[in-house]
Amino acid sequence: MDRMAAQFTRVVEAAGNVHDLGLAMTAITVELGFQYFALTHHVDVIAERGSAIRLHNYPGRWADYYDRNALGVSDPVHRASHMTSVGFPWSRMPEMIPLTRDDLRVLALGRDQGIGDGFTVPAHVPGEARGSCSFANEAGRPIPHNMLPLAQLAGMFAFEGARRLWAMRSGLRMPPRPMLTDRQRDCVLWVARGKSDWEISLILGVGEETVARHIKQACERYGVNKRTYLVILALFDGTLTFSDIFRRRYNPFPE
Structure with a gap:
């Protein structure tokens, strides 16, 4: 596990573009025992026109539906991630937030499209939109609980790598925070x-x-x-x- 963490960190730090980061995410996802990953800001991705982090290998049909309906804003997984600073299995969501009828419908639609249980690592940077890194498996396939500590580390480093690459791609520099006396x-x-x-x-x-x-x-x-x-x-x-x-x-x- 130490070897995997060190290797993944080096690869993410060396990634020169989003494609490289995607390859690294695909590899670590498999090693962790998951099938899918998603790095994303919790925003309406289409409205942001490419400025928001969005990198995943979710089934295309589900990803298209998700983005068309701006579910990044209301996704119960995302809302639950706002309640904690560490990663959590999706099975814990009912303990973290009240799940509405719409939430249950969205989760059921995801299962129908091949997204079952998962593990989400929050990424909250002051002054920026909230985000997360999620790993998931198809419905009926359990998540690898013994690998969740490594998934926590991988999610943190992956999102930070994505922040760097998105800033480079947009030609932007992270603005300095105003300093008050x-x-x-x-x-x-x-x-x-x-x-x-x-x-x-x-x-x-x-x-x-x-x-x-x-x-x-x-x-x-x-x-x-x-x-x-x-x-x-x-x-x-x-x-x-x-x-x-x-x-x-x-x-x-x-x-």
Whole structure:
């Protein structure tokens, strides 16, 4: 398993194009004991016109139906992956999210087209659309539970490799995350908590005009002109967290 992981990592890092990555994914999928793989952003792939990661060897008929109906946005596997930071067998989905009638219908359609159980590794990068790497087998063929630790590693490295290649293919460079000063972040935090400039000035012990200037400069760094949008982007890229705003101690096991 160590050998396989090291070899796959080297191949992904050396991949110079999407075709090379596809060959590497096909090989590791077989070695893991799966039949299918899918690297994808959780978006409407057709609407994104090639800018979103999408690489798979799923049955063509199912993939066409999936993309035409924009299932990348509502796929229950994708939604379940938003609830965890590690890979999970699809059989665990009912424990992770409530499955709607439409979810059950989509899963049944997938089985009809040859996609049974699988294993999905989440890929969440602040400031980007969420994504994942999935490995799957046809209905009736069990997933190789003893290989799931390696599937976790393979999925992580594969998606990172895909991010690099898609950026190269689009001629894009990953934009740097806006950096706020400590005082700018303090002001944005209190804005997120619903405070006015006057209230923030009293809390921080500075002038009201100074608060307004810090918030204006923070907006400029993010390229926005609305405070609400500024707070959303700061949450999206990890500059702020919900725990910061609500001052709650994080409880991973709510009652």
